[in-house]
Amino acid sequence: MAAIARYGMRMVPDAEQIVRQCRQRGQLVQGPHIAAFEEEFARFLGQGHVRAVSLEYGRMALLDILKSMKFPPGSEIIVPALTFWVVPEITRVAGLKPVFADIDPATFTLSPAAMERAITPNTRAVLPTHLYGLSCDLDPILALARRHDLKVIEDCAHSLGATYRGQMVGTFGDASFFSFQAFKPLNTFGGGMAWMRDAELARRVGEYADAEPWPSEERVKSILRAGWWQRTFIRPTVFTYSGFPIWWAASWLNTKPDRFLWEKVQRLDPLPAHYGGRFSNVQAALGRAGLARLPEFIERTRRHARMLDALLGDIPGVSVPRTPPDRTHVYYQYCAYVPDHEELVRSCIRRGVDVAPMHVDVCTRMELFGGHGPEAKGAEKAATAVQVPVYESLADHEIERIGRRVRTQVLRQTRRPRAAGGSEPGH
Numbered sequence: 001m002a003a004i005a006r007y008g009m010r011m012v013p014d015a016e017q018i019v020r021q022c023r024q025r026g027q028l029v030q031g032p033h034i035a036a037f038e039e040e041f042a043r044f045l046g047q048g049h050v051r052a053v054s055l056e057y058g059r060m061a062l063l064d065i066l067k068s069m070k071f072p073p074g075s076e077i078i079v080p081a082l083t084f085w086v087v088p089e090i091t092r093v094a095g096l097k098p099v100f101a102d103i104d105p106a107t108f109t110l111s112p113a114a115m116e117r118a119i120t121p122n123t124r125a126v127l128p129t130h131l132y133g134l135s136c137d138l139d140p141i142l143a144l145a146r147r148h149d150l151k152v153i154e155d156c157a158h159s160l161g162a163t164y165r166g167q168m169v170g171t172f173g174d175a176s177f178f179s180f181q182a183f184k185p186l187n188t189f190g191g192g193m194a195w196m197r198d199a200e201l202a203r204r205v206g207e208y209a210d211a212e213p214w215p216s217e218e219r220v221k222s223i224l225r226a227g228w229w230q231r232t233f234i235r236p237t238v239f240t241y242s243g244f245p246i247w248w249a250a251s252w253l254n255t256k257p258d259r260f261l262w263e264k265v266q267r268l269d270p271l272p273a274h275y276g277g278r279f280s281n282v283q284a285a286l287g288r289a290g291l292a293r294l295p296e297f298i299e300r301t302r303r304h305a306r307m308l309d310a311l312l313g314d315i316p317g318v319s320v321p322r323t324p325p326d327r328t329h330v331y332y333q334y335c336a337y338v339p340d341h342e343e344l345v346r347s348c349i350r351r352g353v354d355v356a357p358m359h360v361d362v363c364t365r366m367e368l369f370g371g372h373g374p375e376a377k378g379a380e381k382a383a384t385a386v387q388v389p390v391y392e393s394l395a396d397h398e399i400e401r402i403g404r405r406v407r408t409q410v411l412r413q414t415r416r417p418r419a420a421g422g423s424e425p426g427h
């Protein structure tokens, strides 16, 4: 039976034709799709101003926003303790100081009470991150920001299309940013979007985005090729004979190859050379097609999440993702708490289902940020959740198989004492 990878890629069915058309017209790099994509994206969000930013990274939108806000050097920016390490690192690249605040482990998002405790006279902004596709509890965060005169920059890398009290995330604060990396809710093989409430801030962000050089046609082709490779690699038929054997072996050797999957943790100042380059026309063309299909992608992913809820929600000791009634979830990840996460990851991968340990970072314990951040019990707890594959491109029968596998393994865990090293016999 084919193995199921932890990540899926959202691809529009006519992606190859879109790329071919841009190539034939000599418009891989520059062309009319960029302005059209920006217009459609702004319409999708319903308000404000947007700018497509960077060939490779959504994080450049954050950098441009921070630079445009012109905070005094060394100003403090509140960042959730649980996020991708790149986010606080980019605040440092902008000459600012990330200050970590804990999260609510029930929703994986910034705790307003922890945010309040982190505020000092030097705080200038807060970065609520709608992690895994669920909005933060924005009302108390916005109220605190107003009271302390802080800018609010929403990190929407995981959450395009999610809502809070009926309004799209990314439109609540002063600015927000989105990632279009290949596994994200909108895939253009890299790059991102900056959203700004205010026209003057949008103008300044636009100046930074325009100051980047156009990438060469060869470089654009190479990010498309890399995306195609990634897509091939995670197809069940290929993954079964490529990534899966590595994961399978690691489950027996008790090693964690996950760290090789993600980019190397490092200081980003000065920014590596490949961070340069503008968002290209062919990416915008793919983005327009992806945006048109987004409601369908989200609906299928939500249906998968409901199937997993039904298969896992009643098991004692398991907490499936909780969506508060004032929000909608887009399930970039389906993260659940289980009695023994390490054992579950091992036993599922041995049976062909790539259930993954958490992939973002508890930044308070990272060497990169000094390793002795404030206590963040919520983030530490969140690190014990597992990611169950939920993505849109899975077939219903695959979701059924994943859910049943996780269910069986958790029930076995709870029924019998743990085997040393997790080496129970497979079948």
Ligand SMILES: Cc1ncc(COP(=O)(O)O)c(C=O)c1O
Residues within 6 Å of the ligand: 056, 057, 058, 059, 060, 083, 084, 086, 087, 129, 131, 155, 157, 158, 178, 179, 180, 181, 191, 192, 360
């Ligand atoms: C929470 C979060 N914010 C920001 C980013 C940055 O996005 P990008 O890799 O497109 O720069 C990521 C990337 O995975 C992320 O997970």
